[in-house]
Amino acid sequence: MKTVTTPIQIRFSDVDMAHHVHNAVYLQWFELGRMGYLETIIPKDHDWKAQGLILARNEVDYRMPVRLRDTLVAEVWCSAVGSKSFDLSYIIRRTSGEQPGICAEGRSVMVCFDYTAQRTIPVPEEWRKQLEAQA
Numbered sequence: 001m002k003t004v005t006t007p008i009q010i011r012f013s014d015v016d017m018a019h020h021v022h023n024a025v026y027l028q029w030f031e032l033g034r035m036g037y038l039e040t041i042i043p044k045d046h047d048w049k050a051q052g053l054i055l056a057r058n059e060v061d062y063r064m065p066v067r068l069r070d071t072l073v074a075e076v077w078c079s080a081v082g083s084k085s086f087d088l089s090y091i092i093r094r095t096s097g098e099q100p101g102i103c104a105e106g107r108s109v110m111v112c113f114d115y116t117a118q119r120t121i122p123v124p125e126e127w128r129k130q131l132e133a134q135a
Contacts, residue, residue: 001077001134003077004037004077005075005076006073007073008032008073010068010069015068019068026062026104027058029092030076030106030108036074037088040134041134042127050116051121055108055111056085058108060106063105064099064101065103066092066103067097067098071096072103077134077135078135081132083123085109086123087107088107088110089105090106090107
């Protein structure tokens, strides 16, 4: 399993009245990690307007609150590959602060989509090879 790690910057606006990061922000952090991961399997010159991905599902399990001054990373890996979709798994990990460790875990289902034809498509073979090699 190949894990891609992306540093996360906590913004002041991420913090709510309870002085911890609001729950919706974790999905943004998953997205940052996801983009870092996808850069490792999809060529930079890929035409996203023709062939891309649809985010079909997001899951988040919250483990510990995150505070403004914590240092975080998002860890992402491919946990399953199907015929037209693949799953990405996530960990948001505190690397410094009051208690290092896993703050959240999650999973997303990514569906391959032809935007020209407006239909789902099989996982492109070049992507599949990369995903399976890293899963």
